[in-house]
Amino acid sequence: MLERGKYIFDASGCANCHTDRAKKGPLLGGGAAIKTPFGTFYGPNISPHPERGIGKWSDAQFIRAMREGVSPAGDHYYPAFPYTSFTLMTDRDIKDLKAYIFSLPPIDRQNRPHTLGFPYNIRWGLWFWKTLYLEEGPYKAAPDKSKEWNRGAYLVEALTHCGECHTPRTSLGGMKRSLSMAGNAQGPDNERIPNITPDPKTGIGKWSLAEIIDSLETGSLPDGDEFGSLMYDVVEHGTSKLTDADRRAIAVYLKALPPIQNSVAKPKK
Numbered sequence: 001m002l003e004r005g006k007y008i009f010d011a012s013g014c015a016n017c018h019t020d021r022a023k024k025g026p027l028l029g030g031g032a033a034i035k036t037p038f039g040t041f042y043g044p045n046i047s048p049h050p051e052r053g054i055g056k057w058s059d060a061q062f063i064r065a066m067r068e069g070v071s072p073a074g075d076h077y078y079p080a081f082p083y084t085s086f087t088l089m090t091d092r093d094i095k096d097l098k099a100y101i102f103s104l105p106p107i108d109r110q111n112r113p114h115t116l117g118f119p120y121n122i123r124w125g126l127w128f129w130k131t132l133y134l135e136e137g138p139y140k141a142a143p144d145k146s147k148e149w150n151r152g153a154y155l156v157e158a159l160t161h162c163g164e165c166h167t168p169r170t171s172l173g174g175m176k177r178s179l180s181m182a183g184n185a186q187g188p189d190n191e192r193i194p195n196i197t198p199d200p201k202t203g204i205g206k207w208s209l210a211e212i213i214d215s216l217e218t219g220s221l222p223d224g225d226e227f228g229s230l231m232y233d234v235v236e237h238g239t240s241k242l243t244d245a246d247r248r249a250i251a252v253y254l255k256a257l258p259p260i261q262n263s264v265a266k267p268k269k
């Protein structure tokens with residue numbers, strides 16, 4: 001269970017937002033600033049500390065947070081916590097993930113409050129956001145697709161949540177599902193996040209299956225460049241730790257996405 005849990009933990013990048021790596025902060029003791037158009041978020045302490053972390057949470061409370069984006073006290077979470085993707089995880093995976101997190105050292109570190117402007121600082125308004133943008137899981141396998149495609153879909157859409165960065169967002173911050181993975185200039189500081197649909201001109205349609213698999217393992221692109229920025233963490237702490245079969249399933253799924261022509265303009269200075 002712990003081994004499965006660790007695998008899910010790495011794949012889904014929990015530590016990327018809940019550990020302040022740049023400052024060598026303790027694992028899951030709370031993350032660095034996440035800048036968004038709505039304000040700055042700080043991933044909270046999710047270590048098993050009973051007061052400062054989530055050490056008192058039951059399995060049901062943890063499942064509810066991941067599936068519905070609701071806290072044990074009944075508050076709605078901001079989608080800066082990508083539960084819009086994690087909602088698709090199976091109960092079993094969520095429980096194994098919790099077992100692994102609860103095997104880690106408890107960290108006595110207080111949460112930093114988010115700094116959000118009006119009206120985004122009003123948490124209850126999120127129920128409305130959810131009616132627009134949260135499609136609750138778990139993932140349902142498509143019976144007309146192969147086992148490998150379904151595994152890829154589960155990895156990409158639920159665990160590794162590629163679309164949380166690669167899919168363009170509406171002005172309210174919801175993912176535009178019709179443009180899934182088509183890229184945007186909406187990363188932190190208007191950073192450009194590339195189109196990873198199989199469009200040959202504006203996406204990664206010219207990459208072979210092997211090249212996609214290799215980039216997710218090594219962090220090297222077909223042109224010899226290396227992934228930088230947020231994608232470095234995705235590979236270094238995530239996809240590089242997956243099995244070959246899972247990296248292949250991701251690539252198979254990406255190759256089968258509908259190609260979308262969308263050239264992402266360079267960000268405005």
Ligand code: HEC
Pocket residue numbers: 009012013014015016017018034041042043044045046053054065071076077078079080081082086097
């Ligand atoms: C992209 C950044 C990001 C990733 C990746 C991420 N989280 Fe979070 N998480 C957040 C933010 C930001 C919040 C605070 C949300 C809020 O205040 O409404 C949060 C909140 C939480 C909470 C609620 C904590 C509390 O005190 O109420 C839990 C539990 C949680 N995350 C678990 C996880 C797990 C498990 C993973 C990996 C599967 C994960 N998160 C991945 C950003 C992230």
Ligand code: HEC
Pocket residue numbers: 156160161162163164165166187191192193194195196203204215221226227228229230231234239250254
């Ligand atoms: C936390 C945000 C984030 C997540 C999650 C994410 N990416 Fe990325 N990705 C980026 C950024 C930013 C870049 C640009 C990297 C650079 O400039 O070096 C990128 C670049 C890429 C590229 C290179 C495309 C090109 O044309 O150069 C591929 C392929 C890619 N990502 C695939 C994926 C896949 C597959 C996943 C899910 C397993 C994923 N990404 C998840 C942020 C993310």
